[in-house]
Every structure is written in structure tokens, then in C-alpha cells.
Amino acid sequence: MGKKKGLQPRLAVIAVLTVIFFFFAGFGHLYAAARWREWLTAAGLGRKVVVVDPGHGGADPGTLAGGVKEKDINQAIARRLVTNLRESGCRAIITLEADPALKPVRVMRAEENRENLYRRRRLAEQRGALLLVSLHVNSSSDPRVRGPIVYYWPGNSASEKLGRCIREALQRRTAFPCPLRPANFVVIKSPQVPAVLVEMGFITNYWDRVLLCSDVYQEGLAQALLEGIKDFSSSQEE
Template sequence: MIRTLLTLLVLFMFLVHPVASAASFPSQSSDRWALPSTTVIIDVGHGGIDGGASHGDLLEKDINLAIASKLYLLLRSRGIAAVMNRTGDYALSDDNRWHRTGSRHRRDLSQRRGLTEEIGSELMVSLHVNSARNSGKRGPLVLFQNTGESALLAFCLQEALNRQQNTTALPREGKPFYLLRRVEQPSVIVEMGFISNAQDRSMLTDSRKQLEIAEAIASGIGHYQWVAN
């Protein structure tokens, strides 16, 4: 957990806000440093021992990180503050020493949720890749919380991704998903395509197409902010 917080602090101070005002930090006599705040938390799905969905040697965790990195830079270029909760190939569960459970998966999820409580943000976008037994299934799918703000964010993202991938899916409520149930900020899970589908797999592994996906997500976030504000 300490490694993750330090990573986020470095990202915040030197990437998200290259020039920090004195008011951004407590006085030298303060007992502790203030934790960063941001607009968007980019939740990079899986990592480390948890590869996520796969096809041969291709792993979801690597696709998620590649697109998340592009999304981060795009948001920053548009003046939207953002942080990534994973900047390399490691499992967030490794940083979780506070959740006493034998389940690595539960430690991973609670660590992701815990970071949303420690870092003030307006919304969270969790990036993932889908998989299905039916290799014909393709396209993006955005899952939302049982709140109007989350649903609005999901519709903005789904519409942008549909245009990018020439699909017509509608977002769905993600009732079973831990992050959507436990995170307080408006949050969504973005399934960016199917690793089990040849067409989607080609898109998800092409650097230029990854940038198109990131641009669609950034556009959806911008549209949400315009409507919500």
C-alpha cells in the first residue's frame, strides 16, 4: 500500500500538476502531508500474478495498462487531472496489508476501493477486457452503479466507444461487481472489447487502435463533465 501511495504522490506532483502552489501543501509544522486529489482515477484492471482474461500468451493486464497509459496522457493534455492506480505490472493485492483475508482477489479489490477513499476524486473509470466462449461476441460494454451520475457517465462512454467500434450496445448496471457496489464516487467498468474475438483482439493489440479506444474514453469523460456541470 505504501508503494502505491508513493507512486500516486509522485504522479500527482510531477505529472498531473507540474506547478504546485504553496496552498497545495501543509505548512512545515504540519504533522503529515496531505494526500493528493484528482478528477479521474483510472483503475487499471488486474496486474502482476493476476493476468485477467487471456488468449494464448496475450494477457488482459497488459492491454489494460497500455490503454490506461494513453488515456492518462490524453486526459492530462485536455486539462483533466488524472491518476493511474497501477503504473507497472504488479498486483495491488501485494500492497494490501490491512485486509485480513486469505483471498488475494479480495485484497486486490479492497485495495482499489481503499485508494478511492484516500485520494479525493470526482469519478473512477475501471479498464478491462472481456472474454466469452462464443468467439463471435465483440464490442465494448460499460457497466454502471445504481446511481444516475454513474449511469450518465456510462452512457457517455458507451456512445463514444460505439462510434469508435461501429457497434450499438447499451450500457448495463453491474450489480455483482464489488467496485461498483463499494466505491462512492460515480464509477464505471469499461469492457473495451473481447480478447476472445479475432477482430477485437487485433484492435486491442494495435497501438494506433489502442489510442483510438483511449480517445473515445477521454471524449466520453469530457462529454459527461459537460452534461453533469
Template sequence: MRSIGKISGMLLSVVIMLSTVVQAKNDIEGVRVWPSPDSTRVVFDLSAKPDYSYFMLKNPLRLVVDFDNTSKVDKLPKIPVEHRLISKLRYSKPKSSNGTRVVFDLSSSVKPVVMALAPAGPYKNRLVVDLYATQTSLYSNDKSQAKKRERLTDRDIIIAIDAGHGGEDPGSIGPSGTYEKNVTLPIAKRLARLIDKQPGMKARLIRTGDYYLKIHTRSTKAREKRADFFVSIHADAFSSPGPSGSSVWVLSLRRANSEIGKWLEDKEKHSQLLGGAAELIKDTANEKYLAKALLDMSMDHSMKTALQVADEVVGELRKVTKLHKKRPQSANFGVLKSPDIPSILVETGFISNPKEERLLKSGNHQEKLARAIFKSIKNYYKRNPPDDSLFARLKEPGQHVVKSGESLSVLANRYGVSISALKKANQLTKDTLYIGQVLTIPKA
């Protein structure tokens, strides 16, 4: 009898355990809304991996997200005015008694992207809802969008500044809990202020607040802003606290060739990248080959410019902080992929190093880093201004005193001018120079 009682007790325990499992629920622990100029992201923080489904409704426009076996959070956040895509978040009757239904009341047509994310860094399980306004493609051939840049004089040189990471993506995290995204944005804003104070230059921030941007959209935004140059600000990290110092990165040749191939396959991008040249080669049998030649030249110019600026940045950073790499490095960073805009990525230091984490949080150090980057970009464009820019008009012919070992070819290469231009500017009939001779250096 005792054996039977013991077995019955064990069965009862199993039944209770099974009942507990059946009744166990996932919990929505919080809901966060991230501001963004072009989209809205809503994040549901959950205690376990979400089991969910969603669908769209019209008249009025709504997105409905169903969580199975999930309890709701007490209060949903109010939607700030900058979220023009969503007018309200609210609950509705769930499809099952143990579920939760959240309704997004929409103010305009959207494309939803819904995805579950596993725990990472400071975050637990999440369900992320990205809403993108439906609009004409960025690469549309629509004439209203394919406006050509008017030929201006004395225009500003546009510098696009990308603060790495943001929103749901914190980037690397320092030993004391500092998020990379909270370091890159202040440095980017300081750099923007310095650029905007410089006559003939204008800054355009790719990310102006704490929100997420996809990697491939960052160079697209720079192109929309008609940027002459693109600089992305980051902070490095390693699995141990030892490594330290800043570094500067440019696009690798391997990645460059890959990106040219992608642009060639997408004919809609030809007109956007090649401008008026695309109209000349349109509908011809050789369009792809001519487009490749133009893309190759564009990429070659971008990579040369980026490398020259990167050299300058390394030299200026050396004056204000320790260097991790003494020369510019090349890599396959997605943010550097644009074939038509010279681009660099600056790792301002190792946030995983306790000392550098403290420095990167310091306003004084952030200002030094911003000034080093600003000075490098300004110096490059003062020597190599776009023809239609204010910098070009203000640039006066320079002078050079010939030193031992210098020749016309050496000086022509140094100043980016032709030998014939040097001879013409100085009324030279021979290639011979003498030490101490003063030469006028024409505009490049």
C-alpha cells in the same frame, strides 16, 4: 520354485516403487517478485501442491517459510529497490533434510498473507506470499489522517483510472496468448495522458505497473486520491471466439444497497465518507439513521452521474468500435462498489475473439478507445462541473433556440436547472414559450 521367484520379484518391484514414492520431492521451479507501491508479492512456482508452514522472527525482522519434501531452485532473485519491505531473500538450514527453508529479511514491520494457489491459466501450482506494511487503518479516526478537503477554487477534476487485473492475475487470455492485464494498462495510460493534457482535469492511475491489487482496495485508492470519478478498464471474454464488441457497466441497485449496509455497520467509515457531516451527527441517538440518509443521497448522486457518463461513453465507443451492448448495463462488479464516487467499468472488447484480440493489442486502436472514454468524461463535466473547479469558472451561460414541442419543464430537465432559474435568467413572467425564441441557459 518358479512361483516363489516370481512372487519375490513382484515384492521387490513394490518395494522399489514405494521407495520412489518416499523419495519423490516437490520442486520449486522458479521464484518471482512483483513490484507494488504498497506491498510486495513473492510467488513460488512449484511442480506440485506445496506442503508448507511459516513464522515471523524479530531482532532482526524476518519471515521464515518452510517447504516440506521440496527441493530448492538454484538461485533466488535479487530484490529490486522498489521493494522497500524486503531487503533480501535467502536460504537457511531447513527443519528436515528433504525440505527447503526460505528467509525473507525484512526492512520494516509487515503483515504476511501466505496462500497456496492451484494451477490456473498459464500458471502451475504456486505459493503466494503477500507482505503488507503495517500502518494505521485507512479508516482511522486519527486527525492526521482525517484531513478535510480544503475549499479550493479553480481546482482540477480528478479522474481515477483503474487498469484491470495485473501481476499474478493476468485476467482473460486471448487465443494467441495475450493477457488482459497487458491490454488494460496501456489503454489506461493513454487515457491518463489525454486527461492530463486537458486544463482543469487530472488523472490518477490506480495501478501504474504490472502488479496485483485486490478488488476492494481499488475504490479505496480512488478515495485516497480524492477522485471525482472512477473508470475501470477491462477486456471481456467468452468460452467461444464468436462474441465481440465493447460494453459499459454501472453499479446495480442491489449491490448499491448492499454496500450502503456495509458502510453503516462500520462506524469508522462514517467520518471518512461523510466528512464534516459525521462530526455533526456524532454520538447522537439518530446517528445511524442520519448516516443512512446521507449515504442514500451520496449513492443516488453517484449512480446518476455514472449512468449519464456511461451513456456518453457508449455513444463515443460506437464511433470507433463495435458495440456488444448498445446501452449501459448494470452488474455487481466489486470494483464499482464505492457509494461516494461515480464509477463505471468499460469492457473494451472481447479478447477471446481473434480479430478483437489483434485490435486490442494495436496502439492505434488503444488510442481510439482512450479518446472515446476521455471525450465522454470531459463532455459530462463541462456540462456539470463541480462548483469549485476550473471547469465551473470557465463555463459560460449557454443559449438555446426553442423548437416545436419544447417547454420550460422540458428544457429545465435537459439542462439540469430549475424552471424558476430559467425564468429569472430570461426575465420571463409567464411559462409560455414560442418557436425560435432564444433562451439563456444558466449554470446548473
């Protein structure tokens, strides 16, 4: 009986020590994983700021077809891209979330729209961003036209480089030719921050629309954009 009495406190001590051991082992594992991720991303995106701009939003649906609104696709892919960027260790910002005043609350006049686009670009400049990516979906009177197009502002040579990196990643992932074109869009016209506008596909093409609304394609596009951004970031360090 005496032996049994001594056994219980000993078992309790062993149990407590076991719990403590597994607690610290688990914590150590999490710490090691965090350090490992930090080390892996240090050479790539590190703690850089990347601004993702989902085109339109709020009262401005963008282009429409087949009951689908452009703004919803832009927003869904922007969220996926930002999640991927943050997992890669960088500080990713969505324009419409960083400054809710940018979300249109009513149909804007042409000059208000221009001012809104300018402010999206200014946000990236004020945050000292590595780059800005504005996400859109295209439309055409010809329902056969499909595939992504990347636009850059020719006044900033780094924008062309960023456009090339993203175009190549999109070509690898989607197998579309994905043209790269110069454009004077207000949102990307920044001498300070390399910026591109990506038209991710055509809402007016049935198959593009189906793809752009699907989880798999949205994630594929977000991954392609991440790859392009990483390639650009590495090229800037060379």
C-alpha cells in the same frame, strides 16, 4: 581600420540582443500556449482528479487468449488515457501506480481479490475523484462474440450517467452497439464516486484481439474514453 574595430563590438551587442529577443519571444509563446490550454480546459475537466484502474496486473494476467494477456491491454490503454487526460489539464491517476501495493504479487484467493478491488475503489474515494474508470477485456466461450460493454453500479445515479456518456463515445468511435448494463462489481460499487467498468472487447474473438493489440485502436479507445469523461464532466456542471 578604426571603423572596423568599432563594428565588431556593435555586432556582438546586436547578436546578444537577438538571442535575448528570441529567448523571450519563445518563452512568451510557451506561456501563452499554457494559458490558452488552461482557459480551454477550465470549463471541462479543469484540475479535477480522474482515477484510471487497469484491471488485474502483476501476478494476475486476467483473461488470456492467442498469447495475449488482458492485463497488458488494460495497462497500455490506461497509460494512453492518462496521457490524454493530463494533456486536457486534469489530474489523472493510475491505481496501480498511485499505490503499488495494489499490484497482485501472487495468485490471490477470492477474498483477497475482493479486498484488492475494494482498495482500488477506496483510492478514488480518498482522493475525492470526479470519477473512476476500470478497464478490462472480456472473454467468451463463443469466439464470435465481440465489441465493448460498459457496466455501472445502479446504486449511484451519476454512475449510470457516466456509463451513458462513455457508451455513446465508444459507439461513435468503434461503431459497435456497446451495451450499457448494471452490475454489482466491487470496484465500481461506490456511493461517493461515479464509477464504471469498461470491457473494451473480447480477447476470445480473433478480430477484437487484433484490434485491441494495435496502436490505432488503442488510441481510438483512449480518445473515446476521454470524450465520454469530458461529456460527463460538462453534464455535472450544468
